[in-house]
Amino acid sequence: MVYRYRFSRPFRTDSVVCLPDDAKFFFDDVDVPFGKVSVDSGFEFKLELLDDDIVFGLGEAMGGINKRGRIYRSWCQDEPNQVEDKASLYGAHNFILVHSPSKNENFALYFDYPGLVTFDMGFTEHSLMSVRIERAALDLYVIKSESGALSDTVSIFRRMIGESYTPPFWAFGYMQSRWGYGSESDLTDVLENHRKHSIPLDAVFLDIDYMKDFRNFTVDGGKFSDFERTIRKLSEGDVHVVPIIDAGVKADVNEDSVCADGVKNGMFCRKKDGSLFSAGVWPGPCHFTDFLNPEARRWFGSFYRMFTDAGIDGFWNDMNEPALFYSEEGIKKLASNVKDAFSDEKNAGRNLWRVKDAVLAVQNSEDDYRSFYHSVDSETAGSLAESIASDGKALVRHDLVHNLYGFNMTRAASEFFSENVPDRKILLFSRASYIGAHRYGGIWTGDNCSWWSHLELCIRQLPSLNMCGFLYSGCDLGGFGSNVERDLMLRFLSLGVFTPLMRNHSALGTREQELYRFGGTEDFAAIVKFRYRMIPYIHSQFEKCVSESKMLFRPLSFDYQEDTAALEVEDQLMFGEDLMICPVYRPNATGRTVYVPEEMTLVRCGIGSGLDAGSPEKKTVGRGFHHIKCRTDQIVFFIKKGRKIPVCESAMNSAKIDTKKIELW
Numbered sequence: 324m325v326y327r328y329r330f331s332r333p334f335r336t337d338s339v340v341c342l343p344d345d346a347k348f349f350f351d352d353v354d355v356p357f358g359k360v361s362v363d364s365g366f367e368f369k370l371e372l373l374d375d376d377i378v379f380g381l382g383e384a385m386g387g388i389n390k391r392g393r394i395y396r397s398w399c400q401d402e403p404n405q406v407e408d409k410a411s412l413y414g415a416h417n418f419i420l421v422h423s424p425s426k427n428e429n430f431a432l433y434f435d436y437p438g439l440v441t442f443d444m445g446f447t448e449h450s451l452m453s454v455r456i457e458r459a460a461l462d463l464y465v466i467k468s469e470s471g472a473l474s475d476t477v478s479i480f481r482r483m484i485g486e487s488y489t490p491p492f493w494a495f496g497y498m499q500s501r502w503g504y505g506s507e508s509d510l511t512d513v514l515e516n517h518r519k520h521s522i523p524l525d526a527v528f529l530d531i532d533y534m535k536d537f538r539n540f541t542v543d544g545g546k547f548s549d550f551e552r553t554i555r556k557l558s559e560g561d562v563h564v565v566p567i568i569d570a571g572v573k574a575d576v577n578e579d580s581v582c583a584d585g586v587k588n589g590m591f592c593r594k595k596d597g598s599l600f601s602a603g604v605w606p607g608p609c610h611f612t613d614f615l616n617p618e619a620r621r622w623f624g625s626f627y628r629m630f631t632d633a634g635i636d637g638f639w640n641d642m643n644e645p646a647l648f649y650s651e652e653g654i655k656k657l658a659s660n661v662k663d664a665f666s667d668e669k670n671a672g673r674n675l676w677r678v679k680d681a682v683l684a685v686q687n688s689e690d691d692y693r694s695f696y697h698s699v700d701s702e703t704a705g706s707l708a709e710s711i712a713s714d715g716k717a718l719v720r721h722d723l724v725h726n727l728y729g730f731n732m733t734r735a736a737s738e739f740f741s742e743n744v745p746d747r748k749i750l751l752f753s754r755a756s757y758i759g760a761h762r763y764g765g766i767w768t769g770d771n772c773s774w775w776s777h778l779e780l781c782i783r784q785l786p787s788l789n790m791c792g793f794l795y796s797g798c799d800l801g802g803f804g805s806n807v808e809r810d811l812m813l814r815f816l817s818l819g820v821f822t823p824l825m826r827n828h829s830a831l832g833t834r835e836q837e838l839y840r841f842g843g844t845e846d847f848a849a850i851v852k853f854r855y856r857m858i859p860y861i862h863s864q865f866e867k868c869v870s871e872s873k874m875l876f877r878p879l880s881f882d883y884q885e886d887t888a889a890l891e892v893e894d895q896l897m898f899g900e901d902l903m904i905c906p907v908y909r910p911n912a913t914g915r916t917v918y919v920p921e922e923m924t925l926v927r928c929g930i931g932s933g934l935d936a937g938s939p940e941k942k943t944v945g946r947g948f949h950h951i952k953c954r955t956d957q958i959v960f961f962i963k964k965g966r967k968i969p970v971c972e973s974a975m976n977s978a979k980i981d982t983k984k985i986e987l988w
């Protein structure tokens with residue numbers, strides 16, 4: 324059962340693409356099942372929660388698998404400081420699934436609104452959930468499955484939002500990245516070291532350093548004497564090169580041909596007075612393509628051709644919230660605040676803190692997001708249009724549609740690929756996203772840190788992302804910021820064995836974390852080799868989840884809905900149809916406690932016994948809590964009773980996997 328409640332004339336987000344034949348439609352009707360809606364001042368949805376109610380969802384967010392007890396702001400945010408109480412990350416995924424074990428009932432809600440949505444999940448009042456939006460112009464979907472199974476409720480939603488993106492086969496292999504890689508020798512060094520240490524590898528990434536002065540769609544000739552030759556050389560060794568593309572285009576009409584062309588053809592967002600909006604990102608002041616306009620999408624997408632022609636078949640789209648480091652106006656305001664603060668000598672010490680906050684507020688400032696506009700047709704804009712010109716084009720203020728920006732950058736690239744290189748499957752993933760973007764690419768979870776808590780965070784994010792259609796996803800393995808230690812790197816990698824996107828990525832200035840930098844490299848190599856043994860299973864389960872609108876990662880409660888202990892497990896996941904994974908995410912641990920919801924087979928792999936070759940140790944484990952040994956050089960998982968999984972021999976890259984030599988475990 325799907326009910327759509329339409330309030331006013333919503334902006335057309337293109338998030339939902341297909342509704343069941345028996346869907347019911349309501350217009351400006353506040354009589355919504357389960358909760359109370361008010362449109363008196365903006366939009367508010369309120370729902371009473373019972374003590375044992377669980378609220379799943381919200382895709383990429385902080386907090387637990389159960390989202391209760393916190394406030395979340397759905398707002399694509401450039402957030403490299405992912406501490407515990409952050410309310411927004413890079414994705415905005417307004418899907419929630421409320422499960423009432425005591426009423427034996429569940430239903431899902433999708434708030435399709437492209438601007439800020441605030442979810443108070445029982446923070447202000449423990450037993451009250453409220454969802455607030457400034458403008459009452461949205462589609463609210465209420466979903467309930469006939470079977471009452473949590474997985475079925477999610478599948479109905481997933482069918483509504485369309486089929487998830489599938490990457491090329493090689494993108495299930497291990498990939499190495501680091502901010503700083505930007506030359507031919509960086510790439511060949513990485514490749515040679517992986518070979519030398521017998522670590523399988525499918526791709527190496529290029530970060531902004533390959534560009535000329537960080538300008539999009541340029542290659543620094545000083546770092547690559549012959550870019551195409553380098554790409555060819557790596558591809559002869561079955562290694563793909565994946566360059567980064569940023570959202571901003573350097574604002575320089577004289578020296579930057581992309582900018583000049585964009586200005587000439589009116590492809591960039593403008594301010595109210597018609598002047599071009601600009602804000603600083605890596606290359607300095609940038610203009611921002613109006614990705615909400617199909618013509619501008621086509622225009623931006625066409626620049627990927629220089630790479631696809633050079634043999635590149637993978638991209639990562641970044642800084643597309645969009646991240647705005649500063650604007651001229653923001654800096655002026657800051658300068659005047661600083662002057663004020665220090666003009667009063669008596670209070671200068673106290674005002675120092677005010678200045679610190681004012682400096683931080685320059686970045687990604689609300690004022691900047693409110694200062695530029697998108698030009699779309701008036702039907703798309705609905706009641707978010709601020710003005711409609713004589714040519715029928717409506718102007719919509721950016722902050723009102725902010726969460727669609729990264730989505731449409733991904734779409735720009737994807738539309739270019741499907742129209743221009745239809746015979747090649749291209750890897751594409753993005754940092755910012757909104758539901759709908761999952762049809763065009765995957766996502767990574769942005770700038771995490773080499774922290775144990777971020778390893779745990781990733782475990783919790785994976786099932787929530789899957790609910791929202793983002794199947795091809797993963798976190799920066801090893802952590803992006805901070806310095807990783809050997810133990811943590813191994814545990815990140817062991818989780819990465821199961822994430823479709825398995826990429827080691829780290830920030831400039833942090834400890835180098837290529838796997839061959841650590842002592843006892845054979846432990847790392849063995850874990851990566853194990854990933855390759857699992858690729859037939861991971862890949863076939865992934866494809867099944869795409870075509871059947873299912874989740875690859877599920878909370879235990881989805882498979883054991885009646886089991887009250889399973890309902891509370893947040894650090895183990897069901898994986899594919901047959902497995903349960905239980906990553907170790909604590910330092911100095913030689914194992915962990917695992918809840919086994921029914922009799923299962925424990926599989927323990929180590930070097931020579933499953934990880935890199937051979938067959939693993941197996942034993943039957945009964946229902947209940949168990950302390951399970953799992954050293955850093957081992958991987959433990961569980962197979963459901965009566966199931967078998969296909970495992971192949973390891974290979975040095977995905978092209979060398981022999982799918983005919985399959986063992987059943």
Ligand code: GLC
Nearest residue numbers: 502530531641754769770830
């Ligand atoms: C952003 C990205 C990160 C990248 C860096 C430099 O912080 O999230 O992955 O390495 O920019 O391009």
